Amino acid sequence: xxxxxxxxxxxxxxxxxxxxxxxxxxxxxxxxxxxxxxxxxxxxxxxxxxxxxxxxxxxxxxxxxxxxxxxxxxxxxxxxxxxxxxxxxxxxxxxxxxxxxxxxxxxxxxxxxxxxxxxxxxxxxxxxxxxxxxxxxxxxxxxxxxxxxxxxxxxxxxxxxxxxxxxxxxxxxxxxxxxxxxxxxxxxxxxxxxxxxxxxxxxxxxxxxxxxxxxxxxxxxxxxxxxxxxxxxxxxxxxxxxxxxxxxxxxxxxxxxxxxxxxxxxxxxxxxxxxxxxxxxxxxxxxxxxxxxxxxxxxxxxxxxxxxxxxxxxxxxxxxxxxxxxxxxxxxxxxxxxxxxxxxxxxxxxxxxxxxxxxxxxxxxxxxxxxxxxxxxxxxxxxxxxxxxxxxxxxxxxxxxxxxxxxxxxxxxxxxxxxxxxxxxxxxxxxxxxxxxxxxxxxxxxxxxxxxxxxxxxxxxxxxxxxxxxxxxxxxxxxxxxxxxxxxxxxxxxxxxxxxxxxxxxxxxxxxxxxxxxxxxxxxxxxxxxxxxxxxxxxxxxxxxxx
Amino acid sequence: xxxxxxxxxxxxxxxxxxxxxxxxxxxxxxxxxxxxxxxxxxxxxxxxxxxxxxxxxxxxxxxxxxxxxxxxxxxxxxxxxxxxxxxxxxxxxxxxxxxxxxxxxxxxxxxxxxxxxxxxxxxxxxxxxxxxxxxxxxxxxxxxxxxxxxxxxxxxxxxxxxxxxxxxxxxxxxxxxxxxxxxxxxxxxxxxxxxxxxxxxxxxxxxxxxxxxxxxxxxxxxxxxxxxxxxxxxxxxxxxxxxxxxxxxxxxxxxxxxxxxxxxxxxxxxxxxxxxxxxxxx
Numbered sequence: 001x002x003x004x005x006x007x008x009x010x011x012x013x014x015x016x017x018x019x020x021x022x023x024x025x026x027x028x029x030x031x032x033x034x035x036x037x038x039x040x041x042x043x044x045x046x047x048x049x050x051x052x053x054x055x056x057x058x059x060x061x062x063x064x065x066x067x068x069x070x071x072x073x074x075x076x077x078x079x080x081x082x083x084x085x086x087x088x089x090x091x092x093x094x095x096x097x098x099x100x101x102x103x104x105x106x107x108x109x110x111x112x113x114x115x116x117x118x119x120x121x122x123x124x125x126x127x128x129x130x131x132x133x134x135x136x137x138x139x140x141x142x143x144x145x146x147x148x149x150x151x152x153x154x155x156x157x158x159x160x161x162x163x164x165x166x167x168x169x170x171x172x173x174x175x176x177x178x179x180x181x182x183x184x185x186x187x188x189x190x191x192x193x194x195x196x197x198x199x200x201x202x203x204x205x206x207x208x209x210x211x212x213x214x215x216x217x218x219x220x221x222x223x224x225x226x227x228x229x230x231x232x233x234x235x236x237x238x239x240x241x242x243x244x245x246x247x248x249x250x251x252x253x254x255x256x257x258x259x260x261x262x263x264x265x266x267x268x269x270x271x272x273x274x275x276x277x278x279x280x281x282x283x284x285x286x287x288x289x290x291x292x293x294x295x296x297x298x299x300x301x302x303x304x305x306x307x308x309x310x311x312x313x314x315x316x317x318x319x320x321x322x323x324x325x326x327x328x329x330x331x332x333x334x335x336x337x338x339x340x341x342x343x344x345x346x347x348x349x350x351x352x353x354x355x356x357x358x359x360x361x362x363x364x365x366x367x368x369x370x371x372x373x374x375x376x377x378x379x380x381x382x383x384x385x386x387x388x389x390x391x392x393x394x395x396x397x398x399x400x401x402x403x404x405x406x407x408x409x410x411x412x413x414x415x416x417x418x419x420x421x422x423x424x425x426x427x428x429x430x431x432x433x434x435x436x437x438x439x440x441x442x443x444x445x446x447x448x449x450x451x452x453x454x455x456x457x458x459x460x461x462x463x464x465x466x467x468x469x470x471x472x473x474x475x476x477x478x479x480x481x482x483x484x485x486x487x488x489x490x491x492x493x494x495x496x497x498x499x500x501x502x503x504x505x506x507x508x509x510x511x512x513x514x515x516x517x518x519x520x521x522x523x524x525x526x527x528x529x530x531x532x533x534x535x536x537x538x539x540x541x542x543x544x545x546x547x
Numbered sequence: 548x549x550x551x552x553x554x555x556x557x558x559x560x561x562x563x564x565x566x567x568x569x570x571x572x573x574x575x576x577x578x579x580x581x582x583x584x585x586x587x588x589x590x591x592x593x594x595x596x597x598x599x600x601x602x603x604x605x606x607x608x609x610x611x612x613x614x615x616x617x618x619x620x621x622x623x624x625x626x627x628x629x630x631x632x633x634x635x636x637x638x639x640x641x642x643x644x645x646x647x648x649x650x651x652x653x654x655x656x657x658x659x660x661x662x663x664x665x666x667x668x669x670x671x672x673x674x675x676x677x678x679x680x681x682x683x684x685x686x687x688x689x690x691x692x693x694x695x696x697x698x699x700x701x702x703x704x705x706x707x708x709x710x711x712x713x714x715x716x717x718x719x720x721x722x723x724x725x726x727x728x729x730x731x732x733x734x735x736x737x738x739x740x741x742x743x744x745x746x747x748x749x750x751x752x753x754x755x756x757x758x759x760x761x762x763x764x765x766x767x768x769x770x771x772x773x774x775x776x777x778x779x780x781x782x783x784x785x786x787x788x789x790x791x792x793x794x795x796x797x798x799x800x801x802x803x804x805x806x807x808x809x810x811x812x813x814x815x816x817x818x819x820x821x822x823x824x825x826x827x828x829x
Contacts, residue, residue, distance in 0.1 A: 110561035110612055114588075122590070125617030126561050199563015199587045239566050326566070330661045363661050365613070365643050439569050446570050450664045459662045460786075465812045469644050475613065546586045 004050055008043050011055040015039070015067040024071040029390040037390045039071060042397045052297075052406075056392045060300040062293050062405065063393040064351040065316040070389035075347075076354035077379050078155055078320065082107030082132040083366050084475050085483065086142035089132040093147060095369065099376055103354060104147070104185075105155040107131030108165070113200045115161045115534025118483040127480035130366070131157075135487050136529045140168040141175065150178045154185035155230070155320065155354075160202035162189035163211050164533050167521040170223065186227035186276055186320070189215060192253040192425055193232045195544070196434045197239035202534060205426050207541035211516065212257060213264040216271040218517035227276040229257060230320060236434075237280035238326045240442020243291045244408060246280060248415030249425075249434050251298055255416075256425035258307060268307050272314035279352075281343035282324040288343070289395055290404030292350025295319070298409055321347035322356040328363045332458035333470055336360040341378050348382055349395050355379055365472040490527060498526045503536055510540040552676050553603040557585040557594040559622065562612035567639060567661075571607060574665035575672070591621040598626070598634055604676045605635040607668075608655075615642055620653035627654075635675045637668070667785070695771035695801075695819040696734075696741040700754050701763055704733050704746045711735050717742070725798045730754050732798050743769075743798070767805070767815040775802050775820035782806065794820070 001009070029037040040063075042048050043055055054060050057067035066072065079096055081104075082089045093104055108131040111123035117135050118127045127133050134140055144154075149172065158165045166187050173183045191208040194201040201208070212229065219226045233241075233250035241249065254275065261271050279295065281288050299317035303309045323343035328336040337360050344357050357375040359367030367375070383389055395401045422428040429435075448454040455461045476482075502523040509519045523533050556572045558565055565587060572582045583601050585594060598606050608619055619638055626632045638650060639659040647658045656675060659668050701707045704722070711717050717735040724731050729752035733744040745766060747755035757766055772778050775794045783789060788807035797803035802820045 110563075114561050116561075122561060122588070124560075125614030126612055129613035130562075194563070199565060200561075238564070240570075363641065365641065439573075442566055443570055443573050446574070446665060450666065456662075465809065472643050472645075477616075 004046070004048070005044070007050060008055070011043075011058065011067070015057070018067060019072075022068070022072050024068055025073070026071075029071065031387065037387075039068060040392050041394075048397075053396060053402075059304065059312065059315055061296040061316055063396055065296065065318060065353075067392075069351060069392045070348070070383070071392065074383045074389060075352050075379075076103045076153070077101050077376060077383075078103035078105045078354045078356055079372060079376055080105040080107050080155075080157065080322065080356045081372065082109075083130075083473070084128040084132065084479055086132055086134065086139040088476075090143050090145050090147070092369070092372075093143075096372070096376065097147075097152070099373060100380060101376055103153045103155065105356060106143070106157065108156070108158055109133045110200065112165075112530060113158060113160065115164070115202050115530055115538070117487060117529050117531030118480060119487055120531055123480070125480070127483050128475055133479070133483050134165070134168070134530065135483065136490055136527050137168050137171055137524050138486075138490050138527060140165075140172050144169075144172050148178075149173045149176055150182045154183075155188075156185065157188050159188050159191055159194050159198075159200055160208065161530055161534050162187040163215055163517055163520050164524065164530050166215065166223075166226070167517065167524045170521060171525050180223045181225070183223065184225040184227075186230050187215070188232060188278065189229040190232045190253065190257075190278075192256060192429055193235050193250070195429045196236060196249065196253075197241075197438065198235040199546075201544045203537065203541040204544045205430065207537070208544075209257075209260045209426070210264075213261045213266065214515045214517050216261050216274070217264070217266060218515055219274065220266075220270050222517075226274065227318075228271065228274045230276045230278040231257065232278040234278050234280045234322050236438065237282065237324065239438050240326075240445065241438045242441050243282070243284070243287050244411045244415065245434075245437060245441060247291055247295055247298075247408065248412040248419075249438075250277065250279070251295070251302070251412065252416055252419045252425040252428070252434075254299070255302070258303075259424065262307075268303075268309045269311040269314050272303060272307075272309055273311060273316075276353075277317055277319035279319050279321050279347075280324050281321050281347045281350075282327050283339055283342060285342055285346050286395075286398075286401055286404055287408075288346035289349045290401055290408050292319070292321075292347065292352065293393075293396075293401075293405045294408035294412065296351070297405070298412055318353045320354040320356070321350075321352040323347070323358045325358055325362055328358060328360070329456060329459045330363040331463065331467065333360045333364065335458050336363070337374060337378065340375065341382070344379055344382055345386075345388065348379075348388060349393075351393060361470055361472060364470070366475070368471060368473045487529065491529075494527050499528055499532075502526050502528055503532060506533065507536050507540060510537055550676075550680065550682070551579070551581055552605065552673060553581045553583070553601065554605045554607060554672060555583050555585065555594070555598045555601060555603045556607045556609065557589050557597070558587050558609055559589055559591060559594055559618040560610055560612055560614040561588055562610055562614070562640075563587050564611045565609070567611075568607075568609040571609070571639070571665055571668060575607075575669050578666065578669040578673075580669070580672070591618055591625050594622055595625040595629060595631070599629055599631050603634060604679075605637065605672045607672075608636065608638045608640075610638070610640040610642070613641070615640065616646055616649065619650050619655055623654040633679060635672065635679065637672065639663070639668075689773070691770035691772050691818075693771045694740050695769040695817075695821070696743045697765065698743045698745055698767040698769065698817070699764065700757050700766040701744050701746055702758065704731060704744055707744060708733060711742070711744070723798050724748065727795050727797070728753060734798075767817050769803070769817040769819040772818050772820055775804060775818050778818055779804055786810075794818075 053062045056064040110126045112134045116123050170180050219228045231254045233246040237246040296317045300315040303315045323340045340357050357378045359371035359375045361371045419428045506519045572584045575582045637657050720734040722733045729748045731746045735742040745754045787810040790805035794802035794804050804818045806816045808815050
């Protein structure tokens with residue numbers, strides 16, 4: 001038996017064994033014509049490049065991080081939702097769970113994301129607009145009312161004040177009687193891409209990195225099932241990057257977090273298994289699939305070879321995918337359903353662990369309940385009707401896809417080398433390097449669209465007149481006032497001495513070097529507001545004002 | 548005129564998505580304007596202060612967070628307070644159609660929704676600034692001067708003319724045959740404009756085709772323009788489909804060209820340039 005054959009045989013044995021614990025969805029998978037579908041194709045043939053592709057669930061994970069992938073369990077269908085008040089968002093969450101969604105994903109409004117209370121002057125007009133307004137633990141309790149936190153995992157798109165929101169989540173779980181070891185979910189917590197692409201930063205890079213490594217260390221001990229960061233290419237892509245730049249800058253940022261954590265004295269295998277990634281899916285189907293496959297291979301090599309991680313879990317790149325918001329058009333919004341379908345399919349073909357499908361009306365406003373349901377149905381149809389989830393990594397071995405995967409890996413490496421030569425991701429961000437690269441690409445794309453070299457169906461080609469405008473979701477315009485009143489009531493009902501003691505302790509902690517998570521948790525338990533907590537940190541850390 | 552137009556591109560509120568703001572800044576620069584970009588998270592006060600200090604001609608506000616209905620009008624009222632409301636303000640971002648009339652009533656000159664070509668925005672700013680400063684607008688950019696005439700397709704002039712002349716009391720100016728369109732035209736003067744009654748001269752006439760398809764009735768609206776050739780170029784650049792890409796000879800010695808109704812929400816428009824000596828039969 002050749003070495004190759006032996007490796008495949010061992011993989012089969014190991015997979016059979018693990019299936020006793022994690023059985024597949026069906027005893028037997030077949031097509032509509034009753035052809036039996038194998039778990040894996042190609043690996044037994046002689047020209048299969050076993051070093052480059054590996055086997056699913058094995059280094060370098062080109063073909064996926066689990067041996068059976070979606071034959072065992074579909075990806076998590078995790079729709080990003082949140083608007084208006086905590087009560088309203090809670091209603092949407094429970095609607096989505098009832099419709100078969102399998103995980104929650106919270107969108108916060110901009111004041112929350114930037115650490116302002118709803119009554120701050122900068123919050124004017126923004127309260128509850130792009131997400132839910134959370135000022136204090138009281139709002140978080142309303143947001144998660146009647147949602148069993150030991151059964152549902154929750155992703156929170158929160159970055160600069162991630163530690164505050166995570167603390168609130170832990171505190172709500174405690175009140176439900178669920179200990180912090182039992183809760184699971186993800187905080188985005190990726191500040192570098194905020195400087196590069198999304199703009200919701202608060203503090204300068206250095207204290208921001210400290211908050212992030214504090215979370216890594218705290219969760220390792222107290223919240224072991226939590227994904228402590230979701231290193232995000234999504235927003236980099238939305239800001240105008242191409243697929244290579246999305247991947248390269250995300251991995252460069254990932255390296256920066258690993259370096260910061262190592263510098264803070266953590267061991268690689270203690271935090272690396274909880275790092276998660278977040279990618280975008282645009283319309284170029286094969287390139288997107290190749291991007292996801294290349295991403296796994298690059299990260300695995302980096303973690304094993306460069307960082308010498310020993311635990312295979314540290315090598316695995318796990319990722320959430322969201323379809324591309326910026327690819328959607330305001331014109332003929334129903335066309336967006338088709339775009340989202342293609343994009344979602346590329347994420348599934350690329351082996352994503354969870355998926356958000358955008359709603360058709362997002363170029364116009366926040367999604368209505370109808371549009372949100374169609375978006376969820378899109379992934380349910382891919383999962384349950386298309387059969388694409390019945391075999392592992394079905395596009396492997398396609399000459400084109402393998403070529404694109406290799407090219408993607410090479411191009412990303414060039415970027416990583418360039419960023420390294422600038423002093424790493426933090427330095428490159430400070431010099432505005434990634435920002436310039438992205439801006440250049442986005443302007444080129446815009447010019448191509450305007451010249452008609454790039455066809456956008458319904459926008460610069462195949463247009464119609466007299467388009468009927470769809471129904472849009474409107475956020476209650478009086479919400480800002482209501483939220484302010486609620487906050488005022490809370491502030492006068494709190495134990496003032498405890499509040500100021502907690503905030504005082506946080507200030508002291510921020511001046512020193514201790515882990516801030518326990519101090520922040522104490523603050524939120526006593527209903528200090530996000531504005532108060534971030535206010536203290538602003539005073540101690542300073543504010544980032546852009547480059 | 549060598550005025551270099553200065554524009555402040557601003558991001559009011561907390562929204563951090565500045566791809567659009569950066570792209571439009573670059574596009575306006577490429578168009579030849581001076582552009583100052585404020586960076587993120589500007590209050591209306593900061594934006595207005597910067598605009599006044601930098602002595603800009605125009606402000607472009609970009610907002611994707613839904614806070615536009617509060618922030619844009621505040622910029623407008625602060626400009627007024629500072630006596631700087633001659634600054635032309637435009638907006639863009641994720642802005643629902645139904646909010647546009649409100650924003651425009653607050654003084655925002657125009658809202659550009661996603662998908663607008665950047666050059667359109669640049670030209671709008673240029674035209675608005677030049678108009679404000681009393682410079683002649685560049686050729687082809689001024690709005691059509693008037694409705695030159697309204698064309699009405701009729702089966703027979705003999706049958707309908709008595710209604711127009713006797714019942715409505717309009718003055719019949721002339722009747723003329725236009726070979727290029729194979730029509731016989733009756734001109735009726737009404738104020739500064741005219742009605743044109745169009746009778747097909749044979750079965751090939753476009754008016755005959757129109758009557759077969761849609762019956763008698765309003766056929767086209769003619770917009771009085773100057774410099775019809777550059778107007779056609781202008782429209783073509785904006786993606787508008789023309790029936791005649793070169794002006795043809797119409798009634799009364801006018802140069803005319805029809806715009807394809809597929810580009811005009813189903814209304815047939817004629818561009819109509821009259822010879823210098825307006826008067827008499829047109």
